[in-house]
Amino acid sequence: MKVIYSLLAFSMLSVSAKANTELPDRQAELPAAKKNSQAEYLVPRDLTTITNDEFGEKVKLGYSLFVNSQQMRGKYVGNNQNCVNCHMEAGRKANSAPLWAAYMAYPAYRKKNDRVNSYADRIQGCFTYSMNGKPPAYDSPELVALSAYAYWLAMGGLMDQHGLENEPVPALDDKQLQIGGKAESFPMPDVIAQALPADKRGSLAGRGYPKIANPELEPSLERGMQVYADNCAACHMKDGQGVSDSDGHSYIPPLWGKNAYNWGAGMHRINTAAYFIYENMPLGKSVQLTVQEAWDVSAYVNSQERPQDPRYRGSLEENRKKYHAHDGFYGKSVNGYTLGSNAFPSAVVK
Template sequence: MNHHITLLAALLTSAPLAADTLPDRQTELPAVAKKANTDYLTPRPLTAIPDTEFGRKVKYGYSLFVDSQQMRGRYVGNEQNCVNCHMQAGMKANAAPLWAAYTAYPAYRKKNDKVNTYGERIQGCFNYSMNGVPPGDSSPELVALSAYAYWLTMSGLLNKYGLPEMPVPELSDAELILGGKREDFVLPAEIAADFPVSERGNLAGRGYPKLPSPAQEPSIARGAQVYKTTCAVCHANDGQGIKGADGAQYFPPLWGKDAFNWGAGMHRINTAAYFIYENMPLGKSVQLTEQQAWDVAAYMNSHERPQDPRYRGDLDANDQRYHKHQGYYGDAIDGHKLGSRAYPTATIEPQPGT
């Protein structure tokens, strides 16, 4: 096992590709057209998590996933929780479920120009979606979040292949953060034969389903009306979400200082449209027309938010290097270039081991 990890470590630190082969390093979530009558992976209920040391890591990962504000000021710098973008505690198909992501890594990502382990993929979410700093490779938080994703994946696979009584194999911390797209990832023989490494990033329900291009160019003005009638009830007229009397953020901000930053995938108009159409309004998904989803995604992403962490003082250069995609960063909206009045990225002191 150590031999395989050493080989992977060498791959992760290999020389990057030439810059001119990467005109836009801001890769996005995979998106394919939604298929009808798909048999999605179904993880075991949370009550099936064993009361063992490994099971306690899984439970801790679940807790962090649904209430990421536990990490506020250490790793999280905004009012977001992982579950805001990965619905139903990361189990909902077509809402970037964890059970489909775990077996898609290790994988190369243009965003940081290297092969990423599953743990590194999570670390990227802390940098961008959570506007924070990533927990270290051996941190209890990263291990726990990886353990939760692994448990969802493996329990779902065991169920699918008629092995509902087989316990989920327990992995070491070092193995958990690697992900399942590797030859030495242990699977029962009946699963391994039908689920080769080449197919592990293609589980149905991964990412957000792709929408056709809209009949009309996405409109910020039309999107404002959709937002007012459909979204404001949960996210407030000012886009700052809803807080309880206890100060807890029950519905997340969509822009402003406590939203995801300009480096997060959700600031792309197309990614946001895919997510919104399939998953919003909460509990009543697929209520908007496709055009409305495109329009309200444009409206949401026409507002300032925290700066892209890769920004080095030159907005136009950052725009050209990282934002050659469907978004408004660097564009003139309401009299100023978006990004020029961005809120600060999180000022969190890195924790030991990060």
Template sequence: MNKTIITLAAATLFSHSVLATTELPDKQAELPAHPKTEKSDHLVPRDFSTIPNTPFGDKVKQGYSLFVNTQTLQGKYVNNQQNCVNCHMQAGMKADSAPLWGAFMAYPAYRSKNDKVNTYAERIQGCFTYSMNGTPPPQDSPELVALSAYSYWLAMGGLLDKYNMQNTPIPELSDAAVQLGGNDESFILPIEMMKDLPAGKRGSLAGRSFPKLDKPEQAPSIERGEIVYNTTCASCHGANGEGIRDHGVQSFPPLWGKDSFNWGAGMHRVNTAAFFIYENMPLGKSIQITKQEAWDVAAFMNSHERPQDPRFKGDLKANQEKYHNHQGYYGKTVNGKVLGEHSY
């Protein structure tokens, strides 16, 4: 029965206007950082072996492949050496590391600044523009549909299981429905979930985004961060933040420089990077760095040049004032150099 309801809902999803893909999102909105949540509250996506061998299932599988090996889109939609999975850990499934299942249910979302509806697909396009330093795949392109379908599949399986509907197959949605996202009136959930998750209020699933770190006792220091970097990070990310490349394949991602995320990406903000690093790095968590060290090393990492902010129109000061009212070094002077002036 649930299947029928959701599939019907999907058919009515065509009414939303979407941003023309040529229009650059004016702001990479900072996510609300949540407090650290309990593991038992997180959604657990279904086993990949249950992805059906149907045209819809194929889109889900393609979305997974693109997410972990985004470099197959190098030169087309991607212009650096990142893969989506570098920041959204465990194929986008890891709670507290901006998991795709938490994200999918949070869109469409209103952006207060211009009151535009931001669809799920548009949010993915934002990560192509900034984190991948690329040109986003257009609305309805196979790539955008696949990445959206994969996210939906992770979210819906996790939700059904959480509500003890392990035997309910994940309904197959239209391309339009997966690109819109799960936070719309037209995205109807089984009745058992509707009380907890009314449309418009699905953006705070436990484990979404990154957990917030308290402000550090001492202001973040680039100098102290450099010491942390050299002792704890450089072995994998390189002495100059360039990462490690093996036979032309970037096995450890760059953190700054021409192959990294650009000055518009969320990760260039010191706070966002500190949250991510404290939660996830060094990879494997052989040690847990302190909160202060996370802030310091985030400051060090983000005080280096990287690809230019794509919204830059020739005037660094103007771009800084318009888009960089947050914790970052764009337009600021570090070691005698103005960051953003020599961007790639």
């Protein structure tokens, strides 16, 4: 059977390469939904089915950069993180912000910067904040490859769901790859386009980190420290620095300090980290903490100093007001110390 495409004219979105003087908010909070125990998650294809052609090489490179991001250390990555640390199982795991669900959710309009964010824009955000680095350019081989990998995960899984399991994932050109699967004009097999119209693509089951109930008690750093000692320190270490080799490749990521995600990253929000932790930590034993413990330990981890928010322009107070109207400790005082006031350098890459 031959795959039939929707041959809608492909209109380029204005993927503007805005200068980084005013960093847009690309780490904006995702709409978090409660976990649905009945949900059926998309299952991406096995890596062995990647084709051995030019397009397949891009997908393989994307996978490799995603699981070992230290290949980009000093160029685009400024800390000991790998993308896979927060998007687990190589970006395949439902409820750990999987790439397949993300890919189908862009381009997305963001009110905050009044502009359409493509999939590549969103990846750039994770480089700036989560990786404490400098984002690769739109047309760089790295950004193309990371987009190709996410597209491949999403499209292969969708094709399998719609009776196209014997077809290879169709190649896309570099420009199309970077926009994301939510574009009206996105080329996809007809049966998928009909089953999944553009307005439904952004809410595939398992996207993001599932929302948990609000804590009964105000999150407490004291209790959080105890939860950390009992459940986390064995791996992430008492000092939060995890375990890395001398090249900076982390086996267990640091949670604070100079090699962790910075003060602009989504994970520094107490709610976002609580959702992630409740669902995914301690590693291999997910959903073991109580809801209260997840909030407490998230607050504890996020009350520790880390690299500066790259949007900081000299005034902590101004930066806090402008970008930190959410659940986090940046610019706030804890035991007499104001977080962010002695932050590590941001974007220490060449």
